[in-house]
Amino acid sequence: QVQLQESGPGLVKPSETLSLTCTVSGDSIRSNYWGWIRQPPGKGLEWIGYIYHSGSTNYNPSLKSRVTISVDTSKNEFSLNLTSVTAADTAVHYCARRDSWDYYFDYWGQGTLVTVSS
Amino acid sequence: QSALTQPASVSGSPGQSITISCTGTSSDVGGYNYVSWYQQHPGKAPKLMIYDVSNRPSGVSNRFSGSKSGNTASLTISGLQAGDEADYYCSSYTSSSTLVVFGGGTKLTVL
Numbered sequence: 001q002v003q004l005q006e007s008g009p010g011l012v013k014p015s016e017t018l019s020l021t022c023t024v025s026g027d028s029i030r031s032n033y034w035g036w037i038r039q040p041p042g043k044g045l046e047w048i049g050y051i052y053h054s055g056s057t058n059y060n061p062s063l064k065s066r067v068t069i070s071v072d073t074s075k076n077e078f079s080l081n082l083t084s085v086t087a088a089d090t091a092v093h094y095c096a097r098r099d100s101w102d103y104y105f106d107y108w109g110q111g112t113l114v115t116v117s118s
Numbered sequence: 119q120s121a122l123t124q125p126a127s128v129s130g131s132p133g134q135s136i137t138i139s140c141t142g143t144s145s146d147v148g149g150y151n152y153v154s155w156y157q158q159h160p161g162k163a164p165k166l167m168i169y170d171v172s173n174r175p176s177g178v179s180n181r182f183s184g185s186k187s188g189n190t191a192s193l194t195i196s197g198l199q200a201g202d203e204a205d206y207y208c209s210s211y212t213s214s215s216t217l218v219v220f221g222g223g224t225k226l227t228v229l
Contacts, residue, residue, distance in 0.1 A: 037164075045156075045164065045207055047218040061215045094163055103211040103218055104154035104169040111163050 002026040004095050004109035012089075012116050018082040022095030022109055029053055029076045033098035035105060036069060036080045038091040046091075050098050051078055085116045121219035122147065122208055129227040135196040138224045140208030141189060146219055148189035152211035155184060155193045158223075159204045167206075168193060195226070203228045 008020035022034065035050030049059035051069045059067050063082070071078040082089060092113045096105035123141040130136040140147065140155075147153055153171045156164035166175050168184035171191060181196045191210070195202055208221040 044223045045209075045220040047216075047220065058217055060217075099169075102170065103152045104166060104209070105156075105164075106166050106169070106175060108163040108165070 002097060002107040004097065004107060006093060006095050006109045006112040008112065008114070010113060010115060012085055012114060013118050014086055014116055015084055018080070018085050018089060018093075018114055018116070020080045020093055020095075020112065020114070021077055022079070023075070023077045024097075025076070027097065027107075029071060029073050029078065032100045034071065034078045035096050035098050037094045037096055037105070037108075039094070039111075040088075040091040048080065048082075048093075087116050090114065090116045121212065121216065122210060122221035124206075124208060124221040124224045126222070127225045127227065129229055130195075130198045131229045132198050132200065134198050135194060136198060136226065138193045138195075138206050138208075138226070140191040140193070140210075140221050142191075142210055142212075142219070143189055145214055146210040146212035147186065147191050147208075149213060150211050151186070153184065153186060153191040154209045155182075155191075156207045156209065157202075157204050158207065164207060198228050200228050202226060 003025045005023045030053040033050045036048040051057045066083045068081040092111040094111045095109045097107040155168040158164045171186045172184040206224045
């Protein structure tokens with residue numbers, strides 16, 4: 001059974017960097033793509049980006065200047081860094097597995113709320 | 119404003135069928151068969167219900183079906199049950215630099 005678990009601070013100050021890690025179990029990070037999706041409170045889903053184990057990445061253009069997704073194959077985990085955050089970045093952040101040959105996300109983490117506030 | 123357009127809400131009575139639409143453009147929904155649908159209960163992570171327009175993952179009830187016509191994809195739920203009450207999101211690959219787009223979500227109420 002594939003499982004994903006997000007971890008990281010739940011509170012980040014404005015202008016600082018949001019950092020989250022997703023630990024994968026039940027599957028190798030060397031297969032498929034691995035992505036991040038966020039959901040502001042009471043709003044819809046927004047794709048942030050995804051990474052392949054080779055390190056190849058794709059980011060949402062609206063966030064591209066502030067986002068970095070990286071992978072650590074030795075730990076079977078991948079990470080999200082979002083710089084210069086504002087209150088608009090407050091959201092539940094989900095990590096998810098994306099099929100290698102398709103564009104759907106079939107396994108999701110439970111999500112973690114990150115609040116941007118001083 | 120979301121790239122894909124969904125109705126904000128739909129409702130139906132137990133046992134009935136409902137359809138949720140998802141309208142895009144020829145650059146996403148209309149141009150590719152990479153439409154997927156997700157169910158999200160309050161406080162929970164989204165769950166994949168349909169992929170590639172009309173395919174169901176293992177374990178998803180056959181009461182859920184998907185289709186597409188032109189730039190509009192649809193999710194149909196037959197034999198509505200109380201547990202189907204949730205938010206539903208469509209998603210599609212897009213040839214624009216965005217790559218992946220979601221709809222704004224539809225709240226399904228089972229009366």
